[in-house]
Amino acid sequence: MSGKTATSSTRAPRPDRATSTREAILTAAEQLFAEQGVFAISNRQVSEAAGQGNNAAVGYHFGTKADLVRAIVRKHNAFVEADRERLLTEYAGSTAIRDWVTCLIRPTTDHLATLGNPSYYARFCAQVMTDPTLRPILYTEALTSPALQRTLESWDACFPTLPPEIRSQRRDFGRLLLVHGCAEYERTLAEGSPTPHPTWQAFGANLIDATVAIYQAPLTPESR
Amino acid sequence: MSGKTATSSTRAPRPDRATSTREAILTAAEQLFAEQGVFAISNRQVSEAAGQGNNAAVGYHFGTKADLVRAIVRKHNAFVEADRERLLTEYAGSTAIRDWVTCLIRPTTDHLATLGNPSYYARFCAQVMTDPTLRPILYTEALTSPALQRTLESWDACFPTLPPEIRSQRRDFGRLLLVHGCAEYERTLAEGSPTPHPTWQAFGANLIDATVAIYQAPLTPESR
Known part of the structure; x- marks a missing residue:
């Protein structure tokens, strides 16, 4: 002034x-x-x-709206990736699916926890992933990151007998639960609505339980 | 002219x-x-x-953009609800969780199948559920419908020992998988991308496998 x-x-x-x-x-x-x-x-x-x-x-x-969206994703993803690299080292050689699902989910839920309440990033990401024009940004910046790819390869190795197309489908289900589950939990916290999960840590554990279960689901004849 | x-x-x-x-x-x-x-x-x-x-x-x-969105949801939901009512009658008295998950998922995937390829409704719904201002429309029109509520009550009854807050969380995960899983499958079909599921029927079976597994997941100490 x-x-x-x-x-x-x-x-x-x-x-x-x-x-x-x-x-x-x-x-x-x-x-x-x-x-x-x-x-x-x-x-x-x-x-x-x-x-x-x-x-x-x-x-x-920044440039356009899309450039601004990309910059927001990059800012957060740097933290998520660094934490995932750390977990990848910790779990190296494991064949327990729970370790690799943890490696997918924990870096995100822990990062969201550090942002305090209210945070906004999870709701932002859910919109970006759902919008037809912005979606490629999230894919390029976060969902094809090296640490995430190594995580997914490691958990593929836990299910050598599952048909590749079913593994791929279940990976997609896991990703959807992560992105949209976190967005809904963030909204619940921000609105002060009742939640069974007092912390991101507890919510993350629930998400890990569900995602592990999806991977281990028996195949029915209709779904092959 | x-x-x-x-x-x-x-x-x-x-x-x-x-x-x-x-x-x-x-x-x-x-x-x-x-x-x-x-x-x-x-x-x-x-x-x-x-x-x-x-x-x-x-x-x-129609009125505003929100009124138009509501009219689109109502148009499709009439078909989905009618089919769910039919299944509710068919499965009355069942305590098999797969029946109630089928009652949740099949009416939606079968309706999307009737729309032919490309369809648009699943991708539209995913956007509406993710947008902070439009979200209440989908809730009011479709996600609190009487047949859906009865479906959810019936599957709650399959898990009398599961803590109510965990049941509620897993219901939410099931809803997220349904809405966003269908949107991604619809996009795959519309773009002509490779998919392991040749039909909505096969995709729906995969979604049912995953959702049943979420409900049956063992509880870990961290998630309580």
Whole structure:
């Protein structure tokens, strides 16, 4: 608000200032998208909510709506991936399906726990995965990440006799439960609705139970 | 395009004509929403795709975007509900969880099968359930329907010793798999991508296997 700030705003932003502006935009966008819908919110609204006098700040710092969505996914996925790498090392050589399902689910639920309540990222991700135009972003940035791929290969190895197409289908079911289950749990916490699970840790354990069960389900004749 | 049509368009539509216009709008909207996103598409675009010279046709026949979404859900849910009522009668008195999971899943997958390929309704529903503002519509119209409630009560009765909060959580997981699993399978069919399941019938059997397994999963100490 000082004269100095007003003057400097006409120059190229300093690196640290640009970083904090980008961070403010990412935070504002994630919340608005989660609560009101990715497509209901304009880049102008995000810029305003991020406290940017310049309504074109999103465009300047990120580009399009899709670029902004990609930046939000990347920001969080860096933490999730690092934790998954750690678990992959811990479980190396295991043939217990529960270990690999844990390796899929825990890095995500633990990361969401660190965000505090309310968090927004899980609801944001569910929208991105469901929207026909944004969906490829989540796939490219998170669902084909190296650590996730190694996790899925390890659990495939736990079921050598299951037909590959059934394994693939059950992997997909597991991914759907992870993305949409976390979004619903996050919503429950944010709204202060009753939940049987007091923590992300407990919710994650329930999700692991369900996902392990899907993998171990007997095949019926109709489903082959 | 004739003079007669141009003249009659200024009068109140005849009932049969209004019905076919409404039907054309519902069909166009469902496809556009599924392929391009519920929020990316304007009511004007829907009116145009439905072949309506009047760009305000959606507003005239339905009202808001939310009203249009509700009408699409109601149109399909009438078929799903009728089929679920039939199955409820068939399975009355059963204590086999597979019967009640079938009662949840089959009416939906069978209805989607009748729509032919490409269908759009499953992808549309997944978006509606994920969007924070549209979500209540799907809940009110479909997910609290009487036949569905009776189905869920019947399967609760199959697990008298499972803590109610765990039953509730697993019901939610089943619902997520149904809505989002069908959406992904519909997309696979529509895109002509490889799938292990040649028919909705086979896909539904796989979904039933997975959902039964979730219900029967052993409880681990961490998830209580």
